[in-house]
Amino acid sequence: MVARKKIDLLDITQQIVNLNSKMRFAAIIDGKGNIREGIMKKGQTSLNSQKEEEHFCAQVAQRRTMRKEFDRSLGKVRYIHVEREKVSQLVLYTKNNIIFFTMEPETPITTKIKLIDKIKDITVDL
Numbered sequence: 001m002v003a004r005k006k007i008d009l010l011d012i013t014q015q016i017v018n019l020n021s022k023m024r025f026a027a028i029i030d031g032k033g034n035i036r037e038g039i040m041k042k043g044q045t046s047l048n049s050q051k052e053e054e055h056f057c058a059q060v061a062q063r064r065t066m067r068k069e070f071d072r073s074l075g076k077v078r079y080i081h082v083e084r085e086k087v088s089q090l091v092l093y094t095k096n097n098i099i100f101f102t103m104e105p106e107t108p109i110t111t112k113i114k115l116i117d118k119i120k121d122i123t124v125d126l
Helices: 009-017 050-068 109-122
Strands: 023-029 036-042 080-083 088-093 098-103
Touching: 009 023, 009 036, 009 098, 009 109, 023 050, 023 088, 050 098, 088 109, 098 109
Parallel strands: none
Antiparallel strands: 023 036, 023 098, 080 088, 088 098
């Protein structure tokens, strides 16, 4: 039997929000859409209520299932980026979890791509 190391999800989410001053929120979501860990960056206020955030995360998990239908023909999803007026929303898939984070919308796309790569490195064991 292989022993698995315990992963500190709070530490991972803190590492993510601390990667850049434009970060707002980071969450690790399971395949059913439950938030395993989520934190708002200190000094930020949520644009959604907790109930809205939970509903959104459930939808993110549903969309992952729907997108898998196209993996064979189009390839696996690398990341999802939604640019809204008030916030940028980004989603990454790990083997067993979903990483969801938000940023200030004026962040340059090149910065976001670098952050995506760093977050993939941080979450490689999830």
